[in-house]
Amino acid sequence: MNKAWWQDAVIYQCYIRSFYDANGDGIGDFRGLIDKLQHFIDLGVDAVWVSPHYKSPMDDNGYDVSDYYQVSDDYGTLEDVKEFIARAHQHNIKVIFDLVLNHTSDEHPWFQAACDPNHPEHERYHDYYIWQPPKYDADGNRIKPTKWLSWFGGGVWDYNEPTDEYYLHIFSKKMPDLNWRNEAMKNDLKAVTKWLIDLGVDGFRVDASNHLEKNWDFPDAYPGYEHFSSLPKHHEYLEEFGRELFRPNNVMTMGEAGGASKEEAEKYVGYDHDEFNMLIQFGHCWQDCDWTNQITTGKWAKGDLNVVGIKESFAHFHDMLKGIGHNLIYWHNHDQPRVVSHYGNDQEYWKKSALMLLYTLYFMPGTAIVYQGEEIGMINVDYTDLSDFRDVEVFTEYDNFRSRGASHEYAMQALRDRSRDNARSPFQWSSEPYAGFSTTIPWMNVVGSYPTINLAAQQTDPTSIFNQYKTVFSMRKKRGISDGTLTFIELDHPDHYCYTNKVQEGTILVIANFRNKETLITLDMELDGYEELLSNCQQSLQPNMILQPYDAIVYFKKE
Numbered sequence: 001m002n003k004a005w006w007q008d009a010v011i012y013q014c015y016i017r018s019f020y021d022a023n024g025d026g027i028g029d030f031r032g033l034i035d036k037l038q039h040f041i042d043l044g045v046d047a048v049w050v051s052p053h054y055k056s057p058m059d060d061n062g063y064d065v066s067d068y069y070q071v072s073d074d075y076g077t078l079e080d081v082k083e084f085i086a087r088a089h090q091h092n093i094k095v096i097f098d099l100v101l102n103h104t105s106d107e108h109p110w111f112q113a114a115c116d117p118n119h120p121e122h123e124r125y126h127d128y129y130i131w132q133p134p135k136y137d138a139d140g141n142r143i144k145p146t147k148w149l150s151w152f153g154g155g156v157w158d159y160n161e162p163t164d165e166y167y168l169h170i171f172s173k174k175m176p177d178l179n180w181r182n183e184a185m186k187n188d189l190k191a192v193t194k195w196l197i198d199l200g201v202d203g204f205r206v207d208a209s210n211h212l213e214k215n216w217d218f219p220d221a222y223p224g225y226e227h228f229s230s231l232p233k234h235h236e237y238l239e240e241f242g243r244e245l246f247r248p249n250n251v252m253t254m255g256e257a258g259g260a261s262k263e264e265a266e267k268y269v270g271y272d273h274d275e276f277n278m279l280i281q282f283g284h285c286w287q288d289c290d291w292t293n294q295i296t297t298g299k300w301a302k303g304d305l306n307v308v309g310i311k312e313s314f315a316h317f318h319d320m321l322k323g324i325g326h327n328l329i330y331w332h333n334h335d336q337p338r339v340v341s342h343y344g345n346d347q348e349y350w351k352k353s354a355l356m357l358l359y360t361l362y363f364m365p366g367t368a369i370v371y372q373g374e375e376i377g378m379i380n381v382d383y384t385d386l387s388d389f390r391d392v393e394v395f396t397e398y399d400n401f402r403s404r405g406a407s408h409e410y411a412m413q414a415l416r417d418r419s420r421d422n423a424r425s426p427f428q429w430s431s432e433p434y435a436g437f438s439t440t441i442p443w444m445n446v447v448g449s450y451p452t453i454n455l456a457a458q459q460t461d462p463t464s465i466f467n468q469y470k471t472v473f474s475m476r477k478k479r480g481i482s483d484g485t486l487t488f489i490e491l492d493h494p495d496h497y498c499y500t501n502k503v504q505e506g507t508i509l510v511i512a513n514f515r516n517k518e519t520l521i522t523l524d525m526e527l528d529g530y531e532e533l534l535s536n537c538q539q540s541l542q543p544n545m546i547l548q549p550y551d552a553i554v555y556f557k558k559e
């Protein structure tokens with residue numbers, strides 16, 4: 001079987017709003033992508049996944065689409081999009097778009113018609129969305145149909161007075177969920193998808209894909225996630241899109257769907273299934289939560305880092321998919337903190353821990369995604385004012401923390417540690433004003449680290465994080481990393497991250513200390529014949545090694 005392009009690819013996730021501002025309005029844009037195409041070429045990536053570029057009121061930075069057929073004015077014109085695709089293709093770089101199918105913006109004409117009984121197209125569009133009549137309590141007060149909780153922290157229902165109904169939104173209230181049981185709606189989304197394919201894109205990242213189906217009995221529950229996540233019927237919808245659109249047009253798809261069981265994963269990405277090519281899962285992403293914290297709950301409460309949990313998650317998906325589908329690896333996306341701040345150490349061991357994270361992730365099998373800024377070790381935001389933040393989720397959650405007794409400073413620290421804005425600050429190109437991202441005040445402040453952490457400073461230094469990312473990416477292809485077989489060494493060890501990846505021509509051995517303290521590793525295996533490929537420390541391979549904080553070494557043995 002011929003290998004598909006994506007099977008050993010490195011995909012660069014580009015958060016366009018913060019990548020590069022070419023027209024001086026403080027917001028990244030397609031001309032910025034064109035101007036900085038050389039960055040993708042230099043880094044050696046095979047594809048660029050662009051975050052949503054559609055017309056949008058930007059309540060959720062473009063995941064709230066008000067017109068799929070138009071490009072947001074913030075990002076440029078359709079001509080710019082076409083030029084970007086053409087220029088990327090000239091350099092053999094594929095383009096992946098973000099396909100948002102679970103919801104639209106409340107400013108989408110479909111929803112405007114759906115809300116307004118006097119709108120001439122009301123009949124047609126009302127059922128494109130999900131409505132329920134109000135309930136009433138014992139005192140006759142109107143209450144929401146259920147207590148289901150939205151992913152952004154409030155309830156999932158909002159009231160629409162003109163129809164005396166509630167509409168469902170599992171994200172922000174400006175993002176009403178679409179009704180996938182409505183055939184006309186589905187056909188309209190198929191037309192959107194086909195139109196994007198015809199623009200020349202090579203693939204899609206399918207947003208929120210496991211939420212398409214809801215429990216239409218609307219049972220009351222809190223938080224109720226099981227009533228709008230991973231319900232069996234969403235596979236039918238995805239299969240239909242795969243069969244009619246993705247496969248026949250040869251577009252690669254990666255679906256965002258957390259918590260898949262083996263059976264489900266096979267439906268999503270099994271070689272003989274039609275849904276997706278790869279699965280974006282989240283098992284490794286929040287392995288440092290304090291689940292007992294009652295003030296900042298869930299992902300917002302920082303706890304001890306569970307290194308075993310991270311390894312187990314990668315091992316789980318690798319083992320589960322081996323032989324049945326293709327695996328995908330990444331550290332983080334635009335919804336999680338910067339990995340070097342989150343799982344590494346952004347102070348004393350900034351560079352060393354960034355390299356440790358580079359070596360530990362990218363020698364594992366699977367297609368790889370690198371997130372914008374990771375390649376230069378960008379760190380979390382340093383914002384001190386609530387108004388510095390931008391994410392819709394931040395403001396609801398800040399109020400939640402305060403109402404549960406958090407001090408302002410405690411709540412702010414949670415935002416700096418855990419909010420999605422951490423990953424969204426402008427790319428740090430240079431030490432020039434605004435980090436060289438823009439010539440004017442950016443839509444979101446640049447992080448104070450930019451005079452030292454920036455691309456220009458790293459380009460000339462062969463040992464820099466950037467240059468080592470380049471080296472590792474070129475090694476991935478040369479050594480067939482993506483196709484190998486992963487085996488962790490002492491998976492249960494709480495501090496180190498060691499594995500072998502058996503590839504066609506030999507074995508990769510990665511030895512790393514994930515902690516800010518000494519760790520002993522015992523290697524009960526034949527060590528002869530391994531040569532060092534990369535290292536961020538002074539170590540020699542032996543059966544017992546005392547690893548210093550964040551020590552990491554990559555070896556290779558030819559068969």
Ligand code: GLC
Pocket residue numbers: 060063064100171207208256334335
């Ligand atoms: C996905 C996106 C996230 C967005 C949400 C709603 O989880 O990654 O950024 O807010 O979907 O579209």
